[in-house]
Amino acid sequence: MEEYVSIKQNREFQRIYSKGKSFVSPALVTYVLKNRKDTLRMGITTSKKTGNAVRRNRSRRVIREAFRSMPREICPGFDLIFVARAKTPMMKSTELSRVMAQHLKSAGVIK
Template sequence: MDLLIPIKENKDFRRIYARGKSYVSPVVISYVLKNRSKNVRVGITTSKKIGNAVKRNRSRRVIREAFRTLVPEIAPGYDIIFVARGKTPFVKSTDISRAMVVQLKNAGVLK
């Protein structure tokens, strides 16, 4: 893979939500959209529905760690957003990683 770039701009998040394909599991939602570069761009969001700041931060950390293990297998040229769900702060990164593998295989992102 060439580069892993974080998605930070609100317009990018909105574009991926609008045009991307979503894949849902009880622990995480993935939005995937093909981009025109050779880079993989990743964003993680957690809403206030998840809980207080501690739970939201744990959700982000767990999602980031689960994704980190999958990085070598991801094909270049995709924008991916992961959205935390209510169960996310209470599960381990291995559980989230399993859900991500299923979602990203369905999306055709994994090599």
């Protein structure tokens, strides 16, 4: 898989939340929006609803690892935001990877 660029600015998160398409499961929410660049951009959000700092950091690590192990067929030119939910810190990255793949397939990001 080609590398991705991190989304860090609040206004970019807000733009993707408002204009992007969302896919929801008990473990993860995925927002997808086509960008005008030829790069894959990814951001992760964990709210305080997820739990304390340890759980939020674990959620981010699990999401990052699940994304890293995704198949190589991910198309460039998309902005992706993954929002952790209460179940996320309790999951393994392999389980989350399956959920993520399902979201990205329905979004048309995976060929």
